Amino acid sequence: MPQRPARLVRSVDRIWFGPTGVALRTALRGAAGLVSPVWCIGCAEQDMVLCAPCAEELHLVTRTPFPAEDQALALPLLMEGQVLTVLPVSAAGRYEGLLARTVLGFKDHGAIGLSAALGPGLARALRLAAARALAEPGAEPAGEADGEPAGEADGEPAGEADGEPAGEADGEAAGEPGGLPSWLLVSPPPSLRSRLTRGFDPVQLLLDRALAISEPELRRLGLRPTRVPGLLRASRAAALSSLNPRHGRQKTRGARARRRRSVGSIELTPRGRSLLPGAQVLLVDDVLTSGSTLAELYRVLTAAGARVRGAAVFAAAPGPGAGLEFQLGRASPEA
Secondary structure: OOOHHHHHHHHHHHHHHHHHHHHHHHHHHHHHHHHOOOOOOOOOOOOOOOHHHHHHHOOOOOOEEEHHHHHHOOOOOOEOOEEEEEOOEEEEOOHHHHHHHHHHHHHOOOHHHHHHHHHHHHHHHHHHHHHHHHHHOOOOOOOOOOOOOOOEEEEOOOOOOOOOOOOOOOOOOOOOOOOOOOOEEEEOOOHHHHHHHHHHOHHHHHHHHHHHHHHHHHHHHOOEEOOOOOOEEHHHHHHHHHOOHHHOHHHHHOHHHHHHHHOOOOOOHHHHHHOOOOOEEEEEEEEEOOOOOHHHHHHHHHHHOEEEEEEEEEEEEOOOOOOOOOHHHHOOOOO
């Protein structure tokens, strides 16, 4: 019985990404363009949200994930044995140029279809974050890992290892008995303002895409990625504050103001209080700026008894002293 959803997903994927699906999407884009014209987010070519050359460029700038924690001054400090370290954060690319425009188009301008182009980059960042966490001094052995380098997906349909759809949670934080240890993938809850204005959770949508790509390799590394919704929520004070136009958006604040504003903005749900104690956790967000949101996630989760092993983000903005080409005033990261 559990095999049926996986087979159905693979069948739909073959149709959607095959010649029939390509022809259907092309026709639908053309019809939509007659009603409401669209332009490429990268080069302004008409009738497509991301043209083939820009999609290839986006792939190139996100194909090699990298450690990004050194440029985020608000990230928490960790004591690993006798060594003081910063929470490791792995990023798919740098928040500039085409990548920044694509993230903005996806988050703030309703171009949800861009998640298909952004998802693979986050998948690569997830694989690097997991590999770095498993390489920590004193980390537990990585199970049945076969030593393949992180970042090279083999295209195996997600969830095929046990017939389970990618990222589907079973409510167990400790993993399957006798199987791979389960690691929870936790992202910040969207603000009330974000839910009302966007109508969707950008990070969760990207994470679903990324898991469909990266889950087989994460399992080979020796962990079972699990996305359990509803562990966290925005605090009542943060929800009301997000609706106040006088408080501005996260992007308009400096690092110190971001950190001060983030403290107390996230709280546990009853489900989170039940599942988080003892859980292994990877944090996931879209854009890393000061690190204040990840720091607040870390504070709340560790206080609940979880062990946060690292974080993955799609893009990393520069730290202090970076060039003027990074115009954060025009961006909308909430990390």
